[in-house]
Amino acid sequence: MSLKYNGSIIPLAKHLRKNATPQENRLWYDFLSRYPLAKFQRQKAIGNFIADFYCHKANLVVELDGSQHNTEAGQQNDRIRTEFLESRGLTVIRIPNALIDREFNRACEFIDAFIKQKLQNTP
Numbered sequence: 001m002s003l004k005y006n007g008s009i010i011p012l013a014k015h016l017r018k019n020a021t022p023q024e025n026r027l028w029y030d031f032l033s034r035y036p037l038a039k040f041q042r043q044k045a046i047g048n049f050i051a052d053f054y055c056h057k058a059n060l061v062v063e064l065d066g067s068q069h070n071t072e073a074g075q076q077n078d079r080i081r082t083e084f085l086e087s088r089g090l091t092v093i094r095i096p097n098a099l100i101d102r103e104f105n106r107a108c109e110f111i112d113a114f115i116k117q118k119l120q121n122t123p
Helices: 007-018 022-030 072-087 097-102 104-120
Strands: 041-046 049-055 060-065 091-096
Touching (some): 007 041, 022 049, 091 097
Antiparallel strands (some): 049 060
């Protein structure tokens, strides 16, 4: 199933790809871009939102959260976004930027374990 998206946000998605945060670049170039079990896309438009990373095979969205996500407004926006994505049958994993910075392997192992479990339970 193809996910519908708002075409007007594609230029923003391209801009975000070219101007990724250090944590997004590290996760992409050091892990997700070469992940052997499933293909990932970065800055994927879904509805009116742009997911940091999206894996169709596992119905997974990985979001990296910086300090702006710790504010009340940021948390409310995250809830709205997560509810929308989950209503499309996706699972959203939120990973703090600090985990990417301090415990990169642990973050990768978490994503890997989730995907392996998801693929094992998918007919």
